[in-house]
Amino acid sequence: xxxxxxxxxxxxxxxxxxxxxxxxxxxxxxxxxxxxxxxxxxxxxxxxxxxxxxxxxxxxxxxxxxxxxxxxxxxxxxxxxxxxxxxxxxxxxxxxxxxxxxxxxxxxxxxxxxxxxxxxxxxxxxxxxxxxxxxxxxxxxxxxxxxxxxxxxxxxxxxxxxxxxxxxxxxxxxxxxxxxxxxxxxxxxxxxxxxxxxxxxxxxxxxxxxxxxxxxxxxxxxxxxxxxxxxxxxxxxxxxxxxxxxxxxxxxxxxxxxx
Amino acid sequence: xxxxxxxxxxxxxxxxxxxxxxxxxxxxxxxxxxxxxxxxxxxxxxxxxxxxxxxxxxxxxxxxxxxxxxxxxxxxxxxxxxxxxxxxxxxxxxxxxxxxxxxxxxxxxxxxxxxxxxxxxxxxxxxxxxxxxxxxxxxxxxxxxxxxxxxxxxxxxxxxxxxxxxxxxxxxxxxxxxxxxxxxxxxxxxxxxxxxxxxxxxxxxxxxxxxxxxxxxxxxxxxxxxxxxxxxxxxxxxxxxxxxxxxxxxxxxxxxxxxxxxxxxxxxxxxxxxxxxxxxxxxxxxxxxxxxxxxxxxxxxxxxxxxxxxxxxxxxxxxxxxxxxxxxxx
Ligand SMILES: Cc1cc2nc3c(=O)[nH]c(=O)nc-3n(C[C@H](O)[C@H](O)[C@H](O)COP(=O)(O)OP(=O)(O)OC[C@H]3O[C@@H](n4cnc5c(N)ncnc54)[C@H](O)[C@@H]3O)c2cc1C
Ligand SMILES: Nc1ncnc2c1ncn2[C@@H]1O[C@H](COP(=O)(O)O)[C@@H](O)[C@H]1O
Numbered sequence: 001x002x003x004x005x006x007x008x009x010x011x012x013x014x015x016x017x018x019x020x021x022x023x024x025x026x027x028x029x030x031x032x033x034x035x036x037x038x039x040x041x042x043x044x045x046x047x048x049x050x051x052x053x054x055x056x057x058x059x060x061x062x063x064x065x066x067x068x069x070x071x072x073x074x075x076x077x078x079x080x081x082x083x084x085x086x087x088x089x090x091x092x093x094x095x096x097x098x099x100x101x102x103x104x105x106x107x108x109x110x111x112x113x114x115x116x117x118x119x120x121x122x123x124x125x126x127x128x129x130x131x132x133x134x135x136x137x138x139x140x141x142x143x144x145x146x147x148x149x150x151x152x153x154x155x156x157x158x159x160x161x162x163x164x165x166x167x168x169x170x171x172x173x174x175x176x177x178x179x180x181x182x183x184x185x186x187x188x189x190x191x192x193x194x195x196x197x198x199x200x201x202x203x204x205x206x207x208x209x210x211x212x213x214x215x216x217x218x219x220x221x222x223x224x225x226x227x228x229x230x231x232x233x234x235x236x237x238x239x240x241x242x243x244x245x246x247x248x249x250x251x252x253x254x255x256x257x258x259x
Numbered sequence: 260x261x262x263x264x265x266x267x268x269x270x271x272x273x274x275x276x277x278x279x280x281x282x283x284x285x286x287x288x289x290x291x292x293x294x295x296x297x298x299x300x301x302x303x304x305x306x307x308x309x310x311x312x313x314x315x316x317x318x319x320x321x322x323x324x325x326x327x328x329x330x331x332x333x334x335x336x337x338x339x340x341x342x343x344x345x346x347x348x349x350x351x352x353x354x355x356x357x358x359x360x361x362x363x364x365x366x367x368x369x370x371x372x373x374x375x376x377x378x379x380x381x382x383x384x385x386x387x388x389x390x391x392x393x394x395x396x397x398x399x400x401x402x403x404x405x406x407x408x409x410x411x412x413x414x415x416x417x418x419x420x421x422x423x424x425x426x427x428x429x430x431x432x433x434x435x436x437x438x439x440x441x442x443x444x445x446x447x448x449x450x451x452x453x454x455x456x457x458x459x460x461x462x463x464x465x466x467x468x469x470x471x472x473x474x475x476x477x478x479x480x481x482x483x484x485x486x487x488x489x490x491x492x493x494x495x496x497x498x499x500x501x502x503x504x505x506x507x508x509x510x511x512x513x514x515x516x517x518x519x520x521x522x523x524x525x526x527x528x529x530x531x532x533x534x535x536x537x538x539x540x541x542x543x544x545x546x547x548x549x550x551x552x553x554x555x556x557x558x559x560x561x562x563x564x565x566x567x568x569x570x571x572x573x574x575x576x577x578x579x580x581x582x583x584x585x586x587x588x589x
Contacts, residue, residue, distance in 0.1 A: 017400060026397070096370065118362075121398055125378055130334075130366035139449035140334060142363045159519055160455060161359055163512075167453040181506030217408070219375025224404040225396060227557065234551075234567040244568055245578035248550065249586045251566055256548040258470055258494070258527040259586055 001055035001149070004106055005046040005079065006116040006129070008036045009063050009070040013121070023224055025092075035070045038117030042178035044185040045147060046115050047078045053149055056080045058109060062090055062098055068201070075196035076188035083109075087205040089213045095123070097216040099131035104209045106136065113154070114175040118143050126177075133175040140175040141168050145182050262295030263319070263350035265412075267341070269360055270301060270309045277424065278356035283316050284422040286354040292385055295351060298322055299434070302340050302441070304330040310436045317430040326441040328448050334364040335448045340441035342371045345412050352390075355416035369414050375407045376414035379537075381421050394418075398536050399559035419518070419541050463497065463513050470496025470527045473516055473543070474504055477532015477553065477572055481509040486576055487531055493583040499523070501533050517542035531572045535560025552576070 011017060015031040035043075046057045059074040061067045062085035071082045083105055090101060106114065114136070116129035133140035145165065146157035153171045159179055160166055188196075206213065235251075237244045253259040266286035269276045286297045296319040301310055306323040313321045324344055329336050337360075345353060345368075355361045357379045369376035380392045381402070389406060392415060396403045407413045465471060472491040474484055484504075491498045498514060505515040516523055518538040528546035533539060535551070535558055543549070544563045551564035552572045561567050568575050 011397070017397060019401070026401075094375075095366070096375070099370070122396060124394075124396060124398065125366075126362050127366035127369075127376060127378060130363070131370040134338075134367040134370035140367070141450060142334075143359060158363075159359070161518055162522065163515075163520060164455050164457055166455045168450050169453075170450040181502065219369075219407065219409045220377050220405050221408045222396075222403045222405050223391070225401050226403075228395075228399075228402045228559075228562070230562070232562045232564065234561050234564045236567045236569065238569075241570075241574045241578040242582075244570075244575055245582040248566060248568070248579060249582040252527065252548075252550075252583075253586055256527055256565070258548070259583065 001049060001053045001112045002058065002109065003046040003049055003055065004058045004060050004109060004111040004114045005039070005043040005074065006102060006114065007039045007043060007059055007061045007070050007074055008117070008120050009033045009061065009067050010036045010121045019225055023226060024222060025225055033066055033069065035073060036117050036120050038119060038178055038180045040185045041180050041182050042115040042117050043074050043077065043079065044183045045178055046113075047186070048183065049113070049147065049149065050078075055112075058083065058111070060102055060105065061085065062093075062101055064091070071201055072196055073188060075199045075201075076192040077186055078192060079199075081200045082202070084201050084203050086203055089206045089216065093216055094218040094220050095125040095127035096131055096219050099128045099135060100216055101209065101211065102128070103132045103135035104211060105204050106132075110173075112172050114138065114173075116175070116177050118177040118179050129175055129177040136175065138173055138175045139170040140177070141170065142177040143179045144176045145179055147176065261349060261351065262290075262293055263348060264290045264295050264297045265345065265348065265350040265353045266297055266299045267353065267355045267361070268299050268301040268309075268313055269356070269358060270303055270306075273303075273305075273309050275309050275312050276358070278358050278419060280424040280427050281419070281422045282354055282356040282417065283318075284424065284426040285417050286352075287317065287428055288422070288426075289352055289354065289383070289390070292390070293351065298348070298350070300324060300341065300344055302329050302337055306438070310438070311433070314433040314436055315429050316434065317428040318434040320434050321436045323436055323438040324441045325438060326443045328443040328445050329441060331452050332360060333448045333450045333452060334367055335450060336443050337364045338368040338371055339443045339447060341368055343441060344439075345372060349412060351411045351413065353412055353414045355414070357416040357418050361416055365414060365416060372412065374412050374414060375409050376416070377405050377407065378416050380405075380415055380417050383415075395537065398534065400557060418537060420544070458512065462511070465497055465499055465514070465516065465521045465523045468497040468523065468525050470494045471499045471516070471523055471525045472496055472529040472531065473499035473501065473533060474510075474531050475501040475533030476503050478504070479532075481507070483573075484509055486573070490529065490531075490576055490580050490583075493580045493587070494527070494529075496525070496527070501539050530560050530564070531576065533560055534558050535563065
C-alpha cells in the first residue's frame with residue numbers, strides 16, 4: 001500500500017501567542033512549532049498500515065522552511081520519503097488553496113490511501129482533507145477512530161456525536177481524516193533519527209505543479225485577529241493557596257450551596 | 260443571484276436534529292439582515308414527516324430533496340444532491356450547523372461548487388453592507404473576522420450554541436413543502452454506511468452527578484489524577500476528564516465530557532487544567548457553577564467560569580481539599 005500522510009506544523013501548544021502589529025495573524029517569529037496533534041495520529045496510523053500490509057509511507061507537508069523539522073520527525077519515525085511543498089505563493093493559503101496544492105502534488109503519486117488530521121490547531125478549518133478528496137476524486141470519511149483494510153476496500157470506524165460510532169466501507173483509493181486518540185503514537189528511536197538523514201525530501205514549488213497564483217485565489221480572507229471580548233462575569237480569587245482555598249470554600253458553601 | 264438563504268436541515272431516522280433549529284434561527288436572522296428569504300432544505304427518502312415538522316417555521320418554503328440513494332447519509336449522496344439544488348437555486352448563503360455530518364460533506368460540496376465555506380462560526384455582523392463572520396482560531400485563544408472573497412453562493416456553518424433554538428420564528432401558516440427528486444444514482448455513492456452504535460461499556464452516567472471534578476492535560480501525568488480524585492471525594496462528586504486524558508487511557512472513556520463524550524449539567528463543575536476548547540465546553544456549559552483552575556489567564560474555560568483561579572493547580576488543589584474537609588467536619 002502506498003499511503004500519504006499530510007502533516008501540518010502549528011505553533012507549539014504551550015507557546016505564548018502574540019498578535020502581529022497589524023492584528024491580522026500571530027507573530028510567528030518568536031515561537032516554536034510542532035506537528036498538529038491529530039496529524040501525529042494520522043502518521044502513526046499510516047506507519048502501522050504499512051507495517052501490516054507492506055508498502056510505503058510518503059509524508060506531505062506544505063509550509064515554509066521550518067516545516068522541514070516536522071518532516072524530519074516523521075521520517076525518523078519510519079516514513080520513507082517526503083514532499084515539502086514550499087513556495088512564497090503558498091503563504092497564507094485558505095483551506096481550498098492548501099488542498100488544491102496538495103491534491104495536485106499527490107496526483108502523480110497515485111496513493112492507495114491519504115490520511116490527514118481532522119482539524120488544524122491554528123486555522124481550525126476542518127476542511128482541507130475533505131476538499132482534497134473532492135479534488136482528487138476519492139471517496140472519504142472523517143473523524144476516523146479505526147481502520148481495517150480488506151483487500152481493495154477499507155472499513156473505518158467514524159466517530160459521531162455523544163459517544164456514537166458507525167462503521168463505513170469504501171473502495172480504495174480513499175482519503176480519511178483521523179481523530180486524535182485512534183492509536184498510541186510512537187516516538188522516534190535514535191536509529192530512526194540516524195536513518196532519516198538519508199531519506200529523500202523533495203521540495204515542490206508552484207511552477208513544478210503547473211499552477212499559477214490565480215489558481216490558489218482564496219475563497220475567504222481573515223481581516224482581523226483579536227483576543228475575544230470577555231463576556232463572562234467570572235469572579236477571580238487571588239492570594240496564597242491557603243487563602244484562595246478558604247475563599248472558595250466560603251463561596252461553595254454559602255453561594256453555590258454545594259457543601 | 261437572489262437573496263435566498265438556504266438552510267440545511269439535518270434529520271436522523273426521520274426526526275429533525277436539534278442543531279437544525281439553531282441553523283434555522285441563524286438563517287432567519289441573516290435573511291432579515293440582507294432582506295432575503297429562508298428556504299429550508301432537507302435530504303433523504305420519504306421525507307413527508309420531517310418536512311412537515313419543519314414547515315412550522317417562518318420560511319418561504321421547505322425543499323424536500325428525495326432519492327433512494329439518500330435513504331442513509333453519505334457524503335457523496337448529500338454533496339451531489341445539495342450541489343444540484345444550490346446550482347439551480349443560486350442562494351446567496353447556504354447556512355449549516357457545524358455538526359459532524361456537516362463537517363463530513365460541506366467542504367466537499369463547497370469544492371464541487373467552487374465556492375467558499377466559512378466553517379464553525381460564532382456569529383456575524385454587518386459592516387459596510389457586507390457580512391463579516393467571526394470564528395475561533397488557535398483553539399479559541401483568538402477570534403478572527405473572516406469575509407468571503409469570491410462570488411456567492413457562500414457556505415457558512417455555525418458552532419453549536421451560537422444561535423438559540425428558541426429564537427426560531429414560527430410562521431403564521433405552514434410553509435409550503437416542495438418535493439423534488441435528486442439525480443443521484445446508486446453507483447455515485449461510494450461509501451456503504453453501517454448501523455450507528457455505542458460502545459457497550461458505559462459504566463458511569465455523569466449526567467446525573469451533582470458535582471464533577473474534571474481534569475485536563477494540565478494534570479501532566481497519570482499518577483497526578485489521584486489529586487483530582489481526592490478533591491472529588493472531598494466534595495462527594497464524580498471524576499470526569501477532557502478528551503486527551505481519556506485518549507491517553509489515564510481515565511476510562513466513559514469519563515469523557517464534551518461533544519464526543521457526555522453532556523453534563525451538575526451543580527458544580529470543577530475544571531482543573533482544562534483549556535476549555537469548544538468541544539469540551541458544549542459538554543459542560545450547562546453546569547450551574549463552574550470553578551476553573553488554570554495557569555493561563557487567557558484560557559477559554561474562564562469564559563464559562565463562575566469562579567476562577569489563575570494559577571498552578573498543584574498549589575491550589577491540596578489546600579482546597581483540606582479546607583473542604585474542615586468545612587465538612589465543622
Ligand atoms: C471533533 C472533535 C471532537 C472532540 N471532542 C472532545 C470532547 O468530547 N471532549 C473534550 O474534552 N475534547 C474534545 N475534543 C478536543 C478539544 O478540541 C481539545 O483539544 C481538548 O478538549 C483539550 O483538552 P485539555 O483542555 O485537557 O488540554 P489543553 O488544551 O492542552 O489544555 C491544558 C490546559 O491546562 C493548563 N495548565 C497546564 N498546566 C497547568 C497547571 N499546572 N495548573 C493549572 N493549569 C495548567 C494550560 O494552561 C491549558 O489551558 C474534540 C476535538 C474535535 C476536533
Ligand atoms: N499546510 C499543510 N500541510 C500539510 N497538511 C495540511 C496542511 N494544512 C492542513 N493540512 C492537513 O489537513 C488537516 C485539516 O486541516 P484544516 O482544514 O486546516 O483544519 C490537518 O490536520 C492536516 O493533516
